Amino acid sequence: MYEILERQDLTPIIHMFKIRAPAIASKAQAGQFIILRQGENGERIPLTLADWDSIKGTVTVVFMEVGLSTMKLAALKAGDCITDFAGPLGLPTHIENFGTVICVAGGFAVATIMPIARALKLAGNRVITIMGARSRSLLFWEQEVGRYSDELIVTTDDGSSGRKGLVTEPLRDILAAEGNGVARVIAIGPTIMMKFSAKTTEPFGVKTIVSLNPIMVDGTGMCGCCRVTVGGATRFACVDGPDFDGHHVDWDELMARQRTYLEQEARSMELWKCQRGGCTQEAQHG
Amino acid sequence: MAKVDRMDMPRQLAEARAKNFDEVALGYTPQMAASEAGRCLNCIKKYCVSGCPVGIDIPGFISALRENDIKRASRVLKEKNALPGICGRVCPQETQCEAYCLLGKKGEPVAIGRLERFVADWESNNPSPEQPIAITPSGKKVAVVGSGPAGLTCAAELARLGHKVTVFEALHVAGGVLLYGIPEFRLPKTIVGREVQYISSLGVEIRLNSVIGKIDNVDELLSSGYDAVFLGTGAGLPIFLGVPGENLSGVYSANEFLTRVNLMKAYRFPEFDTPVKIGKKVLVIGGGNVAMDAARCALRMGAEEVSIVYRRSEAEMPARREEVENAKEEGIKFRFLTSPKSFTGDPKRQLTGMECQEMELGEPDSTGRRRPLPKPDSDFILETDVAVVALGTTPNPLIAQTTSGLEVTRHGTVIADEMTGRTKKLGVWAGGDVVTGSATVISAMGAAKRAAADINDFLRRES
Numbered sequence: 238m239y240e241i242l243e244r245q246d247l248t249p250i251i252h253m254f255k256i257r258a259p260a261i262a263s264k265a266q267a268g269q270f271i272i273l274r275q276g277e278n279g280e281r282i283p284l285t286l287a288d289w290d291s292i293k294g295t296v297t298v299v300f301m302e303v304g305l306s307t308m309k310l311a312a313l314k315a316g317d318c319i320t321d322f323a324g325p326l327g328l329p330t331h332i333e334n335f336g337t338v339i340c341v342a343g344g345f346a347v348a349t350i351m352p353i354a355r356a357l358k359l360a361g362n363r364v365i366t367i368m369g370a371r372s373r374s375l376l377f378w379e380q381e382v383g384r385y386s387d388e389l390i391v392t393t394d395d396g397s398s399g400r401k402g403l404v405t406e407p408l409r410d411i412l413a414a415e416g417n418g419v420a421r422v423i424a425i426g427p428t429i430m431m432k433f434s435a436k437t438t439e440p441f442g443v444k445t446i447v448s449l450n451p452i453m454v455d456g457t458g459m460c461g462c463c464r465v466t467v468g469g470a471t472r473f474a475c476v477d478g479p480d481f482d483g484h485h486v487d488w489d490e491l492m493a494r495q496r497t498y499l500e501q502e503a504r505s506m507e508l509w510k511c512q513r514g515g516c517t518q519e520a521q522h523g
Numbered sequence: 524m525a526k527v528d529r530m531d532m533p534r535q536l537a538e539a540r541a542k543n544f545d546e547v548a549l550g551y552t553p554q555m556a557a558s559e560a561g562r563c564l565n566c567i568k569k570y571c572v573s574g575c576p577v578g579i580d581i582p583g584f585i586s587a588l589r590e591n592d593i594k595r596a597s598r599v600l601k602e603k604n605a606l607p608g609i610c611g612r613v614c615p616q617e618t619q620c621e622a623y624c625l626l627g628k629k630g631e632p633v634a635i636g637r638l639e640r641f642v643a644d645w646e647s648n649n650p651s652p653e654q655p656i657a658i659t660p661s662g663k664k665v666a667v668v669g670s671g672p673a674g675l676t677c678a679a680e681l682a683r684l685g686h687k688v689t690v691f692e693a694l695h696v697a698g699g700v701l702l703y704g705i706p707e708f709r710l711p712k713t714i715v716g717r718e719v720q721y722i723s724s725l726g727v728e729i730r731l732n733s734v735i736g737k738i739d740n741v742d743e744l745l746s747s748g749y750d751a752v753f754l755g756t757g758a759g760l761p762i763f764l765g766v767p768g769e770n771l772s773g774v775y776s777a778n779e780f781l782t783r784v785n786l787m788k789a790y791r792f793p794e795f796d797t798p799v800k801i802g803k804k805v806l807v808i809g810g811g812n813v814a815m816d817a818a819r820c821a822l823r824m825g826a827e828e829v830s831i832v833y834r835r836s837e838a839e840m841p842a843r844r845e846e847v848e849n850a851k852e853e854g855i856k857f858r859f860l861t862s863p864k865s866f867t868g869d870p871k872r873q874l875t876g877m878e879c880q881e882m883e884l885g886e887p888d889s890t891g892r893r894r895p896l897p898k899p900d901s902d903f904i905l906e907t908d909v910a911v912v913a914l915g916t917t918p919n920p921l922i923a924q925t926t927s928g929l930e931v932t933r934h935g936t937v938i939a940d941e942m943t944g945r946t947k948k949l950g951v952w953a954g955g956d957v958v959t960g961s962a963t964v965i966s967a968m969g970a971a972k973r974a975a976a977d978i979n980d981f982l983r984r985e986s
């Protein structure tokens with residue numbers, strides 16, 4: 238069992254857990270993830286390592302409530318234990334001194350990009366971070382990320398904080414202004430945001446790394462559920478990734494595969510809400 | 524002596540079992556077991572034993588059974604096989620012990636597997652207090668990687684010999700393919716759980732959620748105090764067809780499909796959280812046991828039509844006869860001499876069908892089976908909601924990539940001595956599917972036992 242040592246609610250639907258997992262903490266690298274399972278009936282879901290402390294033996298994950306498993310997780314508090322927790326999985330993000338790197342993060346992925354920005358900074362890069370959210374109340378970790386960024390740009394869809402609009406707009410502006418000065422872009426967030434970030438950088442010919450988030454089961458290369466097409470070849474995101482060259486990803490395929498269980502996901506969430514009291518007629522009789 | 528026919532084993536009726544995940548074969552009653560045991564000639568030459576990969580004293584346990592001393596029968600079994608309840612159910616006896624049985628020369632061989640299962644089940648319902656084995660601790664530590672039949676067997680053997688054993692398992696439960704691959708209706712998971720419990724009771728520590736190569740690698744295990752490492756990591760990497768459309772939503776590897784259904788219990792969704800897609804029509808591509816298991820799972824989950832698509836003819840199918848018969852009885856359809864060319868989908872990239880071509884058999888190939896050749900202009904489309912690709916597996920490359928000095932073949936299998944399990948790296952042994960590629964439970968166990976014996980020699984010599 239893996240104890241939750243600390244819980245913070247970063248936004249109403251984004252939460253941070255600090256968890257005791259010494260074996261993982263001692264090996265973790267930026268860009269890797271864990272797979273957890275909560276409860277004996279739970280499913281296995283992947284979450285990125287947002288931070289770790291190899292001396293204290295702890296790792297940090299940040300997750301957004303989007304469906305049954307993440308809501309079940311959100312019901313836990315400090316002192317509770319997570320049933321299963323395996324990692325660090327996937328290949329670490331490739332870090333070296335590239336020169337200038339733009340990190341783009343959307344939604345909960347600000348937490349995912351944090352250790353990457355930190356590693357890039359420590360490697361000597363000039364780091365420009367663009368972080369976006371729908372509105373001010375959904376922003377978090379501006380200071381943490383800011384600490385490892387030479388420049389921090391915030392966007393919100395509604396303009397309640399920072400620049401109004403999507404992350405792709407400042408991204409395009411910087412690329413247009415700096416041209417070949419930018420060596421690499423790392424974009425992490427919702428699939429659609431990564432797709433459009435890659436589309437934005439493509440005309441500028443700047444290498445763009447994305448961290449893909451297909452549905453996974455084992456996370457060790459055993460099932461092939463996480464397969465994605467990159468440059469025409471099938472790759473398993475859990476072992477060959479999750480980082481890939483965004484200019485070569487088959488985005489439509491990824492999005493189609495992510496939608497495989499929409500029906501079942503909605504059904505199991507209704508049932509769960511029902512068990513917790515907030516029932517709709519349909520789920521009761523369905 | 525009057526000739527007695529081989530005793531059939533009762534099974535759930537096909538119609539009923541096609542709708543549930545309860546065990547298909549129900550096992551012998553004591554009367555049935557006595558009658559079947561009575562058929563054994565107790566041959567002095569023990570032909571059957573030569574067909575058993577772990578060398579169980581088969582006439583010995585059957586004699587005990589005939590004398591109604593089931594406890595003794597169980598002891599005889601356990602001397603050579605720590606997992607008789609599992610082997611009695613899943614071993615391909617028809618190509619092993621029963622293939623050598625003298626009675627089989629003229630008629631039907633003794634039903635050795637069914638008797639083994641009977642004894643194991645009787646023992647678990649009437650447990651005798653475990654005789655404490657006097658173990659002298661050796662002070663040596665062994666790391667076993669993987670908790671499939673190979674890992675569990677090696678761990679049990681070494682623990683009994685006094686070594687401190689830690690098993691590292693990547694998944695959240697121990698059992699390997701026994702848990703995530705072979706379905707409940709052929710091998711109830713409580714039986715696997717019982718065997719894992721027994722192995723823990725020997726003092727073996729099982730560390731779940733521990734992916735070796737991601738946490739410590741094999742080199743680090745050796746330098747952090749383990750005196751030996753046994754690799755029982757299996758052959759877990761699925762092979763795909765490599766045809767267009769294979770990544771459409773609705774196309775599964777058999778590993779994914781079976782893992783969702785068996786390990787994650789998708790057949791009890793939404794009580795369990797993991798979903799699986801079934802739809803009305805399911806195609807399973809392949810002709811082995813894995814294909815039969817996937818097809819029979821799909822049927823039980825409520826698919827209206829499940830078909831197995833195989834590119835050769837029925838005679839070449841590698842699956843066990845018994846499982847093919849079971850599948851047919853349950854209503855699985857077979858499309859022989861049919862080979863997939865591509866998958867087709869709708870604009871939302873959901874699977875809608877599989878484009879196939881008809882095949883005909885040519886000259887025998889290197890495996891001795893007649894080679895399938897495409898018939899010209901024979902393309903057609905099979906409509907389907909779900910397709911499961913069951914073409915086999917190869918070892919996961921993770922261990923080979925993260926262990927210095929370990930040699931592998933070009934198929935990715937670890938090179939190890941057949942008699943001792945020694946790999947090219949000092950202090951590291953391997954056995955089971957990771958060495959042979961997909962094989963059988965009992966061959967994995969046999970290899971693990973030989974490796975355990977050699978590890979013991981090595982550790983005793985060292986001290």
Ligand SMILES: Cc1cc2nc3c(=O)[nH]c(=O)nc-3n(C[C@H](O)[C@H](O)[C@H](O)COP(=O)(O)OP(=O)(O)OC[C@H]3O[C@@H](n4cnc5c(N)ncnc54)[C@H](O)[C@@H]3O)c2cc1C
Nearest residue numbers: 282283284285300301304305306307450451452453495502
């Ligand atoms: C490598 C990787 C790293 C990730 N890191 C984070 C992270 O740090 N923080 C975070 O909030 N989310 C992260 N995710 C996404 C997270 O795993 C999903 O949001 C979560 O599994 C949704 O489960 P659910 O039951 O709550 O929602 P559901 O209602 O089941 O699903 C909502 C959507 O999430 C996706 N999803 C569902 N099940 C899985 C699954 N088993 N594996 C992957 N995706 C699934 C599907 O696209 C689905 O439509 C990551 C995903 C991957 C692949």
Ligand SMILES: Cc1cc2nc3c(=O)[nH]c(=O)nc-3n(C[C@H](O)[C@H](O)[C@H](O)COP(=O)(O)OP(=O)(O)OC[C@H]3O[C@@H](n4cnc5c(N)ncnc54)[C@H](O)[C@@H]3O)c2cc1C
Nearest residue numbers: 669671672673693699700704735756757955956962963964
């Ligand atoms: C669907 C199906 C049906 C089958 N039916 C039969 C049958 O009826 N009869 C029969 O005899 N055989 C059958 N087999 C074959 C049989 O199950 C295998 O030959 C046998 O399980 C091999 O045992 P193993 O211990 O070598 O490997 P596995 O059972 O594959 O176990 C390997 C274990 O190692 C773990 N592992 C892998 N890598 C790591 C790592 N890096 N760190 C930690 N742990 C790791 C895996 O998670 C797994 O639990 C079937 C196989 C399948 C897939």
Ligand code: SF4
Nearest residue numbers: 563564566571624625
């Ligand atoms: S070969 Fe057949 S008859 Fe002879 S001892 Fe073995 S099981 Fe009995």
Ligand code: FES
Nearest residue numbers: 456458460461475
């Ligand atoms: S999640 Fe199973 S292979 Fe990647």
